[in-house]
Amino acid sequence: MSNQDHFFGGFILGTVVGGVVGGVVGVLAASRMPKKALQAKANALAQRSNKRNAIKEEMPTPQNIEAARRGLEDKIAQLNDAIDDVRQKLGTVNGNAALEAEEVVGDRPD
Helix, strand or coil: CCHHHHHHHHHHHHHHHHHHHHHHHHHHHHHHHCHHHHHHHHHHHHHHHHHHHHHCCCCCCCHHHHHHHHHHHHHHHHHHHHHHHHHHHHHHHHCHHHHHHHHHHHHCCC
């Protein structure tokens, strides 16, 4: 139990000291950077923020959602058709068609 208490205390102390040291290093590094570089970084951050806001404003409308849903349903139908075609082709390769033919012949009345 004592080891856990020391670990927790050391963890908290390390977090606080690391945060303070990191903050001081960041302030010193920022104070030595040219003002143009700082302005360029600030502009880049502002552009990112503007892009995020523009994306949020382009929320889909119910009509767009419905059109997308229909398009996806059409694609799913096309994929299902393609899967059925492949199954039919593979069925003849794997011998399933021969088994099906025997079942059909066996069902005929004599």
